[in-house]
Amino acid sequence: MAERLSPLEPVLRQGSYGQFENGVGIILSETAPGSIVQLAAWPGQEKAIIAAIKKATGLALPDGAGGGVASSTKAAFGFAPAKFMVVDEAEGVAEALAKAVAPEGGTVTDLSHGRTAIRISGPKAEWVLAKFFAIDFSLVAFPVGAGRSTMHHDIFAQIQRSAADQYDVYVFRSFARSFWHTLRRGCEEVGYEVR
Amino acid sequence: MSPRRATSGGRIDRLRTIHFTFDGAPCTGHAGDTLASALLASGVTLFGRSFKYHRPRGVLTAGIDEPNALVTVLRGDVREPNIPATTVEIYDGLVAESQNRFPSLAWDISAINQLAGKLISAGFYYKTFMGPAIGPLKGTRFWMLCERFIRRAAGLGRAGRAADPSRYERMNAFCDVLIVGSGPAGLMAAASAADNGARVILAELDARLGGSANWSGEIIDGMPAAEWAAGLAEGLKAHNNIRVLPRTTVWGFYDGNTLAALERVTDHKERLGKGEPRHRHWVIRAKKVVLATGALERPMVFPGNDRPGVMLAGAARRYANEFGVLAGGKVALFTNNDTAYHAATALQKAGASVAAIFDVRANVSDAMRNLASDAGAEVHAGHAVVGTEGSRALAGVKVQRFDSTNGALSGESRTVEADCLLMSGGWSPAIHLASQAGGKAQWDAELQAFLAPQAAGNWIGAGAFNGSFSTAEAIAEGHAAGLAATGSKAAANDDLPVADAVAGDPAPASVFEIRANGKSFVDFQHDVTAEDVRLAHREGFVSVEHLKRYTTLGMATDQGKTSNIPGLAIMAEALGKPIPEVGTTRFRPPFAPVSVGSLAAERYGDIRAERLTPMHDWHLEHGATMYAAGLWHRPMVYGDPGETIEQSYVREAKTTRETAGIVDVSTLGKIAVQGPDAAELLDRVYTNMFSTLAIGKARYGLMLREDGIALDDGTTWRLGQNDFLMTTTTANAGKVMQHLEYFLDLIWPELKVTLTSVTDQWAGAAIGGPQARAILANCVKETPVDNTALPFMGIVHGRIAGVPVMICRLSFSGEMAFEVYCGADYGTRVWQALMDAGKPFGLVPYGLEALGTMRIEKGHVTGAELDGRTTARDLHLDWMLSKKKPFIGSAMMDRNGLATPDRLQLVGLVSLDSRALSGGAHVVEELDEQNPHGSIGHVTAACYSPALGKYIALALVKGGKARHGSRAFVSDPLRKRFGPVEIVSHHFYDAEGSRMHG
């Protein structure tokens, strides 16, 4: 398969930035998963879709609105009523899910190229994200694994808390570079590393 | 040590001297000083000039309520005007200037305005400047002439023209309890809420936590109150569930317990850390709010009360106790309540000589008399100040006997020597935030103050905010509020800190004004006098809002913090009504002025995100001039060196029609419409039929709004039985998505359809022209692209450069054309492969201008024609209106107003004078360049048509179709372009479509 070109490729420069003299509070990276797939269940078919996700990826989605699960190579979370996002390091997961989901169950939509995944981690991740998103990032309100749909002005974002101080932010590809600049600017006052 | 600096005491660091300048003169102060305290310590008495009369003014207060001492703070070329000197923390290198004076603060030429005082009383400008009714100055001219001078004289500080290089930020916060104010009440509330495990934010507008504890001079738990507060504040830091925000003004109480606060992150710093914002705009969603905002002192209204050296008693107490600064050497006091006696104590302790206390009340308690006697001050009960002496500094005060029951003065007036007069007219709880939250303030006749409306349930008051003015009450109420905010209750036996203070009577005498000869100021900054208030009364402007608007009372930068109640009281007296019957002002955000930059926050310098297509960098590398299309950046032309824009697009369009051209169409809205009812949904939203569309085929569709007006058009591709890809115009992508979602959620929830925005999933390139198919054949693998495999509106799947692509044969340009879609991350790769394959054929990339040119030649409509007022018929798209089914808009599109023959209809125009036409020009039947009239329509889009060799345009013209073949004129007085045109069909070029059908 041909190599993919990320919208961040020309602007993502590894290094240390901001007030890193006082220590690094944040690590920014692009996770560039091979697959980003959206699933939607028809009313009453949510369990069937969750089972299909389990079958195709092995991920067991927990119960609850916005519930999710993350491993080092794949992740899944709910982001809207009866809608789920599945993310995998590997390419081609959309096809596998399409086979696992019957038309009576729901739909599968491949967004692997349509969304760009930015990971922000570190003790100051919450502080910086709170500059842009009006959601409660505290662990009680936003548990590990959970997903949220929100926005920063014109930029729609889905955010999964993939670890206690690690968030994966999915933005529309066309906005990715603009958001990256905004995010970096917000990180300036704390030291940050781009990896 | 400077003349007014006490030798000890205060919360300043005497070991650190800070150097700054005021009006160019070098000054010093200590770490912990405000600009006001440092200047007062240096013996400065003159701080500013008033708005209207340009009277000399000193500093009246010690905080955000300051009306007089406004300065401009400069950082390089960047000017921050109108900042109260009482709120500026000094730092090394601070540059501050006084305002509203020329040539200097001491000698201000506009002070001559004072002589015209009676002439320029409240509202004078409404009664004059109308000018003559006839002649050269009639109409608005005379007023505008006068206004020019008025505008120059008005205004306070000057805003700069240099862009502010600072950064501003926004911060979203969530908490269980937000506590506003860190005086004893706020600190206690924070401690008890945090102890209960709640997530707490404590906001304090000053740099130092502690509020009144810093200047009360009282003893709490056996130690100076300031130390007690510092200890408690330090203890709070040990909690990880509390965020303390000093230098943070909570200024707005919005719906849903959303509060807005301004944190001044670096205003006190000489140098900013990397990436540090100057201001941070906090938006705090708090489950509960504790309002511990204290109270603001009121001045007394009497002649000469604005002379430099006259100050609020509480402010002087604060300068003495918190900053170790003496407001004067020889001090007199004038009060209607007990608190001024504590000020006397503070001044005396700090080293001033307290001459006398004039109290309007006939009876003064023993406790207060003892305080006065300890301070060495004589108490003159039943006395009032009736005048002040001195020019730019106070020299003496005139006093007379006064009867507080009827306001009568008696006996001879005498003059007491003093360089400082401290006044207290009682205290007003700072209820601003509670008032913003809703409800009407309640007048408390005993406290002579408005108290907050009953809590709506989401905030709790504590301390002086409640009218509980003693420290002991503040401690108890703060403690109880902190517990109540976290759902528990204070108990009688809770172990609370003990405040040791001489108890006073919280109730002032009901005396607001001493009526004697001379100007008595109510609103110091706006120069509103007691006489102005009475003039408003005489002229019938008696409701509180009329009073404010007519006299401008309370409209200055301090928003009436010191003037509202005295003004109201004077009006009440004139009307012979109690104060609450005159009315209460509802407070509105902001509580104190807020920088515009903080509210723009991270959008300052970056107002809107940019949307870039997958091939964006390629376009830039190949010389594209970019064009903002909404948030998108799109190539306008790929200019060759030396070309004009017109030459570029003509070349691009011509080459496309002669050989081939390629354009980035990734910005087109793309919506995945999936599910067993997808076709049914499309039948309902499009005017034409989609359920009959075969898999692997595309169809052009038109959508109407519910009211029958055209909404959007585009092609929709059937990729599978249950799988459609809808395209929309770039501009309407979001609107169409919401339109569909609305119907799916609200009107037809029974349909099983999923809608997903896949605009960003696909990179799109449209390649068109006589050689387009040959180019594709040159690079597409795994599928043929000939007429059989890929007929008009057919779709095939194949690969280009190893990348899976989806190709649909459709045409916007009117040429044989194909849209090639691939995964966005492959966009540049596929685009480059197409360019490479096209090179032997002379393939050119083209931009929006050429795209526009070719669509005008073909008569296709876009945003300029789909302007939200046109119908399908107006645009000659009625052939798309299915009669076999209802669709959105079908019921309403035939209303007579949408079908009249004189509606604007789409036509083509051809320039008959071989000159360019322009969008926005109007069309007339008879040309009249001097007196343009009789517009029958307008040009929506225009270009030079390389295919026709003419300047052409699309236009919307009344009864357009019937005019085909007739002559008209473009009339464009704005751009002075007039000339003949022929009205023709909008299909200029290849009306039969033989080129695209091939």
Add this chain to the structure above:
Amino acid sequence: MLITCPYCGPRDVSEFTYQGDGNRQRPAPASQNLDAWNEYVYERLNPAGDHNEVWQHSGGCRSHLRVVRNTLTHEISSVAFARGHVAHRSPAKRGTKT
């Protein structure tokens, strides 16, 4: 102003798009009753007090919501999915309802 989306929890009003009077009844698609259509498209209840409204959580889960909101105080007394999505699963942990 905060709207408590039944799926996403309390969110800022900036995440929502107002879709107006929720009392309007769309005639049957094939209806030729122009008065009914006109009323549906143009006539609105505009009460000073509680109002039945439709909002879309356009900056979140994109659900349309039926909201009862007081137009005098902006207080919101109920929010429900317009689509009749009964939250088949209990909402995940989040702040209390406003």
Add this chain to the structure above:
Amino acid sequence: MAEYSAFALIRNALNGNKDWKPAWRKPEPKASYDVIVIGGGGHGLSTAYYLAKEHGITNVAVLEKGWLGSGNVGRNTTAVRSNYLLPANTRFYEHSMKLWEGLSHDLNYNVMFSQRGCLNLAHTPAQLDDYARRGNAMRHQGVDAELMTPAEISRLIPAMDVSRDARFPVYGGLMQPRAGTARHDAVAWGYARAADRRGVDIVENCEVTGFLHEGKRIVGVTTTRGDIRAKKVAVTVAGSTGRVMQMAGIERLPIESHVLQAFVTESLKPFINTVVTFGMGHFYMSQSDKGGLIYGGDLDGYNSYAQRGNLPVVEEVMAEMLALFPSLAPARVLRSWGGVCDMTMDGSPIITTGPLPGMYLNCGWCYGGFKATPASGWCFAHTIAKDEPHELNAAFTLDRFHRGALIDEKGQGATPRLH
């Protein structure tokens, strides 16, 4: 009552300003009038004034539930312009402009109408064409309009960022030189005083609580100060239209009441001279004679009678302000407030007889109410006096929506928050 003039000002100054009389009387309401005007805002007062002046109908009462001018006439951003696109609007607002130009004399009250111009900025060539269309439409109706280049704009407003590398560079602008600003409160007070001088009773603190009917016909109102009968009852209550019409039994109207916020900075020395609008969002600003920058933007976007809004619009307006004027970042917002706008389904107003016999309705002013004040009252007075609309307001009917004869300046259809 005495004329206002420089001479009167001097005479009174010498006299200690003791002889000024109330600007208007505070009469008790009579039992009946020829015409009752409900709503003591700009439009109600100007209606009463023109009824008296143009039609000799002076047995008129204006009923105001609170204090005079407490609605939008005292809450707007004071811009006066007639730069409309569609002919029905252009003609009407130009008539208003002409009345404005003589208003201070007409009323013997300085309403401080200052023709400092109004400039709409364009940020793309297509937008400039759009403005050219509008400007040409104005010129074809005899209204003044000019296009300005970025260089000319920069000379006129030196503090504005017209650089090419701005996120939305300024490509030019549409200027109406005769547009400007007026002192909003003075308009209410001036009309009140002038109407009062012609015999109109202005009754404050008199809230209408219902309508008196004879059959279907409206014959008066019930108020907090008693029943008042009238041959004709005119409703000019802007944002409260829904509430008042509900009392007459009309539940549904093509109107939603929305809150619109406005802002003023602290006083500054002269910074801009004209009214200016940003084209890549919604922002407009002018500077008052006192020095405050007065500005606003979009509606909050939901039904509201609360006269207060929320933060998202505040933040958006400030961001747009700084996109044009980056030197204003340190300037400070002093005050914000909200007004309730009666938004129609096409963004244009309603001035009509009916909808019930004996009733006359004037509403739907959306954003445009202040500048319309003189013509609105002038046309409404004609409509009341003659029982038919003047040709200037003939298009502003209530039934135009159903007929499909919309006057949709922005092309947004029946989505009031977008007009």
